[in-house]
Amino acid sequence: MCGVGQADTEWAYIAMTAVLSLLPLGMMGGVAFWLYRRARAHALELEPHKGRSGG
Amino acid sequence: MSTAATLQAQREAVRRPVVPSAVLGTLIFVVSETMFFVGMISAFTISKAGALPGTWPVPGQPMLPAASTALNTAALMLSGVLLLVGQRLWAKQHAQAKFVVLAAWALGLAFVALQGREWAALLSQGLTMGSSRLGAFFYLIVGTHALHAVAALVFLGLALVQLFRGTLKGGLFFGAQTFWYFVVVLWPVIYARVYF
Amino acid sequence: MIDHYVPAASTFAPHIDDLIILIGAVVGFWGLLAEVVFIGLILKFKAEPGVKSKYVSGELPKEKRWVSIPHYATLAFDLLILVMALRVWHEVKLEMPKPDETVRVIAQQWAWTFVHPGADGILDTSDDITTIDELHVVNDKTYQFELTSRDVLHSFSVPVFRLKQDAIPGRIIKGWFKPTMTGQFDIQCTEICGIGHGLMPARIVIETADQHANWVKANTALAAVAPAAPAPTPTPTGGMP
């Protein structure tokens, strides 16, 4: 195998790739899901305080 | 002018949002901020992993005081918990709420002060931004966190003043709280990654 | 197609060319088809007085087929391209055949330094030959190169080999090539490296074993008696076969 720099940084790069790519998607997905649930609750005219703990 | 009045009424009718705009705006801001910190922390991780054997911890440079920082960490965590309690009490319009929030704020201030003392000690031992990679990353990450902590304390302080005057509105309190929780939750991650 | 203009002078160069032609054929066909359908639809459905447009939501499965079938076609052809592309990638960048010789390539602002192993074929011995902006290799020999940089990022690109690799200060990056044709060609720096980036041309000289031996001899002798008599710089001959 060739082209590799320091072998020790490999895992760090891979971990960074995974974290950097997945975290924003997870966060955005989480916010979107929470909003979706809030919106549904809202539409059903449930109590407005119901979803408060999520904030 | 009656058209203006109807418009206003209509807007009120339209804007019955799922979540208050302030909440949503702050939330999105926090997501971006998280990515900002994650960028720095992952840069640090890579840099640390790429260090040649024997160069980490940096020879001749002081070790980060992980043990004494545990105290700061505890102060910050407690502050976060107290603020959560304060929020609950405030929501129930409990009279004690303001004192709990004040305690949370004071603990936050203590955290910043203790961090400042730690920085002074490290600087006097020769750890500066230019002295080594550890120093550079330490002051960058912890410094950015400290700036956020100070900003959050300012907002929380404003909310606190209004709380004591009895004029506090939900928007400011919520924004300041969210920001403070962000600072609190972020710290253990930084502590675990940078100090050890 | 490409080797008509840029000779293919390494063992893997024809494979990269074939890959490019394969991709060209696949995406060329589908891209052209899409353009034809697209322009055809514009011409066919130009507004005419009294003709109302069709009401198609595109949500029915029957209508969605028009999108989903090309979608699976895209997937299938993507997979084909991927398999071919990664095979070539592995050959060039991941496999490392046992080298006959190793050369060191050092980039800096704004010149290339090449360290040849000399007569003994081993680097870091006293008979190493160091040249500036000129790399001498032997046809049909497998070379490993050790690439590094002294200051900023550079990129070691030999178009006739279809080879490219960035040089990074503080790291030694290894790679390989095996020339298949003699001649002199460009080496280019393809990563912007400051104001002299356009002034970093080097040449690669691919010689026969005899020519190379002569060149090594001349340069070793030159190195040994350097202060005494500067021998004329050997001009390696060689041309396109």
Added chain:
Amino acid sequence: MSAAAATHAEAGHHDHAHHEPGFIEKYLWSTDHKMIGFQYLFTGMLMALVGGFTVYAFRMQLAFPGVAVPGYGRVTASDYNALITTHGSVMIFWVAMPVLIAALGNYLIPLMIGCDDMVFPRLNRLSYQIFLVSAVILMASFFVQGGAFGGAWTAYPPLSAKAEYSLTGTGSSMWLLAVALEFVAFLLGGINFVTTVMNSRAPGMKMFDVPMVVWMIIIASILFMASVGPLVAGAVMLLFDQNFHTGFFDPAKGGDPVLWQHLFWFFGHPEVYVVLLPAMGIVAEIITVFSRKKLFAYKTVLYTAVGTGVLSFFVWAHHQFVAGIDPRMANVFSVTTLLISIPVAEMVFVYIGTLYGGSIRLTTPMLWALAFIGEFLIGGVTGIFLGAAGADIYFHDTYFVIAHFHYTFFPIAFIAVFAAITYWFPKMFGRMMNETFGKVHFWGTIIPFNFIFIPLFVLGTRGDHRRIYDYRHFPDLMKAGMQDLRILATISLLTLLAFQVVFLVNFFVSLKKGPKASKNPWNANTLEWVAPSPPPHGNFPEGLPNVYRGPYEYGHPDRAEDYWPQNVEGA
């Protein structure tokens, strides 16, 4: 009084002696979303002139090396680097982003979702002000010692980190500061967009009644906000490296130069989709209106946009195949890169499908929108060559790459924007643009555009590499015909630039003298056409519209007219 007069005054900068009180409050300190949109639009247009001038200067140098360029003078090696760097950064960060997202987002979002303004109008004003400061800093960097930054728009360290390498110490810090400020500006704007669409939609407007362009701007804003953090972190680190002698990216101090590339491209690739999606949205609006057709599979378009956004987080290392990363990473990133072609291709199929059975009117906006699809398709398919790791070894950093991304970015930043301006001009300024001039400008842009970049594809396959100011040093790159191709590209560029004068004349003359536009000159469905042209402060003087249906009900069989506005009641 009218928005048209306002923007004219702002664009001309000669109306200072104006009788209306509070010029600054009205035009520069306004919190009205439309005014902020215009501020972004005109700043973007001004910056496009800067981007156009830089490309003129360096293309002339490439075609006629060493000859003094008329209007610029001799292009030295350091000038050349500064020019290409400025061209790249200006066109992406100060033209494509502000016009597509900030200008059109600000102008269109409140109008299209039927509300009176953004939810955080003062945040919006602050966003523009920060953006303006960033543009001023960038332009000022031309006049400091050493000149503007010349390390390419990707700013790879160590070249960008140390003044002794780049020779533009101040210039590179200013460049970095400008880019970081610009990101802060768009972050504020993005928060505003998402919150507004979530919370201020007109009564009755469900999420699936939101016009596609609004969706696309929202998805793009979310992508931007989620990906920009690491780059801002990197920018701060690089600024420290430049000015405080830290060694984050300096190998001599144990830093890692490749780290910057990761932080940069982690943002840099989603950025491509950040500008692509709004352009796709604009095209969706225009092709439905002018082919009088419902958008083919609205939800599919939406899902492919979300899918593109999600995948865009996993493709960034394809810019680094030969940059010294672990070569095994290419396996993963080749796969993801080719996978992202699927949702994008599907979006194009959907648009082509929308044309089927339509009643197509080839007005100027429609021509631009169709040209976008046709040209972007070429940009898309040529990307496959670069995503396939094996072929990228050869093509990386050649003119093939340049031609490829200009076939995507030119349609995004110019073709789609011209489509948008010609389409929404009647709404923005209350007057119609001239169709003949519009068509002359269209053909005068599209034809030379192809003749600029097709030669570059050929040059790229012949090994011509990027960012070289004088090819005469490379014997293999001066072989028969290669210089002719460079000259052809440059002459085509000159033609293209010349035809932009037609646009500017058409734009400013129509602004003053064009025939008055009615409320809904194109018979479109979306809510902005319910407001007067141009809309007054507060947008809907007759009250906010109620929404009864989706935005693309064209050619409905139950209706006599072939359109059915969203706010018109009916079974």
